[in-house]
Amino acid sequence: MSSRKERVELIRKIQDSRDSKVLVYFTGDRRPFSSQIAEDAVLPLYKHLLALKVAESNTERIDLFLYTRGGDVGVPWRIVTMIREFCSEFSVLIPYKAHSAGTMVALGADRIVMGKKAELSPIDPTLVRAVIGEATVPPPEISVEDVSSYISFMRERANITDQSALAQVVSQLASHLTPLTLGSVNRQYSHIRLVARKLLTSRKEKIEEGRIGSIIQALTEKMYSHGHAIGRMEATELGLPVDKPDENLETLIWNLYQEYERLLQLTEPIDPEELLTRENKEEYAIDSIPIAIVETIPKLDMFELNTLFRRKRQVPPNPQININMNLGLPPGIDPTKLPQNFQQIVQQLMGQIAQAIPQIVQQEIVRQSPIVGIEGRTFGGMWKEKTGETI
Template sequence: MPYLERREIIAEIGKLHNAAVICYFTGDRENVSTRIAPDVLPVLYRHLRSLRNPERVALFLYTRGGDVLTPWRLVHLIREFAPYFDVLIPFRAYSAGTLVCLGADQIVMTKMGELGPIDPSVVNAFNPQDPHNPSARIPVNVEDVYSYLALAREQGGITSEEHLARAFLLLAERIHPLALGNVHRNYLLVRSLARRLLELRREPFPEERVRHIIDSLTEKLYAHNHMISRQEALREIMLPVIFPSERLEALMWELYEDFVAELVMTEPFNPAKILRGSRTEFEVTGGFVESEGGQDAFVFTGVVERRDFPEAGQISVNILKQGWHSRI
């Protein structure tokens, strides 16, 4: 379905929800996936400027995550244009996507809607080297480090400062102390961001509920890939989740499926399949920002080449540029 037809669905969703709708869809097609990142902010700004003083802006969001700092700026930007801000979740809104939801007045989730924990994995120059790829570093999950120390105390029965110090030294022998310092900074950062995003709501939550939400989305879920259903988000985590009407749910899912089809998310991007002759240039789209005011696409541009040296039949792929392009 082309954008002009999708725009009609976006308009109908807006009428049903009584909001101006902007779609931010980061595709997860293998080899050309996109994630939440600060480069989307000028794109969203253009779409927000096209709105006519709305009372409520609803962000239709699909993402597997991304930069944890971007949600803070993104939510602030949207709230510059409207007093009320909602997020529409047709399916996945993990990690940084869940952080965006914390800044919303309402989170509208379909039956397939999923949120995720907000415990980030951090990578820097001091992280352990990947034995299978010496140029790469192994991510260290923030909650894994704190869970190790909790394991030493609660299951190992270690209570004295001396024995706890020894447990920490064992950890520091495996993970560089500066990497551990970076873990602690991110531990504090994600909790601070979650709290500040929750405080942006028009009707702030009581302190006890804020602490419960933050703890639930960090150490209490125990697995970074835990998928939070709308029932769990509402009843256990106590997020401001609402269920859409039957018609709104159908439209949200139709819009989601159309983005999936256009981004060909059900099959990996295989450069060998598009190669014609010895060299083929390509453009492939990895994500969209759409509203009634227009369409922007995140486009990968590159070249696929067949090389016979040093071995025959080798395929090389070079991404020459990538970024947002306004199409309408």
């Protein structure tokens, strides 16, 4: 199990190695509780930056130690500009995954320190898809670039160039997506490129306009799978300011990642079915599951949530419930002639039986109702300060 003392020591060694101050933002991806870059982390990050400024005499260089599978593409700009208010040089340390919105954060860094396992990814965003004539929970998602690619495919690959034919293609698309969704696609298409450009131009070392355009195009259009992993060699070829750590720093960065991996139990997914079977329960609650961390030497904050798993059963329309208690006194015994204390005992027994009947009925309904799935819900999620704790 990871401990704050061990993590702080690793953070301190990284700081000494790079003559910087380290701010950790780690969004876990333990199944089924994956967390993402989100607006609610901005305030905890700001408080850590304030704590660094008070606790440390020099914050000229800040390194953001980042692990994430992605998130809200509107948040990276807020994070980058906020961090730049506290330093003159901003770098990102990537031990493993910095996908999607995490890659956008890296675009705004002066240097991107990528270990051997480090991964960036394309930055094409997805939207919740409002569809016509159907509703699903959770709602389906659609890639913004998929819509653009569909039209490009019909025009370039299928050789449909006639305007009336293209209008029919768009009409078919509109029959499956609401006008509001199509409008959102257009806004996100422009927004992601605008934000990526602003992030790239926020760096201290300015880059050529042509390179900016090629980087944005590569990350939004030229990599045709959102799951494509961009290693440090490919990131360098794209024109990003990648640094390879020396062996000592590489080891420190990877060891710190492993501390968070253990703390958030990333390699130990929760299987609701196995859990309910093992506990022999119809529902099971787990409290205070940590899914994201913001940490510096002065402070520790964790995002925790609660969850409840419950078996879903298909209750038959007419369950057959037969309760035969076979209760009664032997023949020839008049209950009015029984001693008073015996009558009280009988009444107590009858009361216990009456209380047991609902449970028996419930058990019988459960027995007759086949399991059709497992549902889960999370609640009570919030950031909590854990600085004084030993976790």
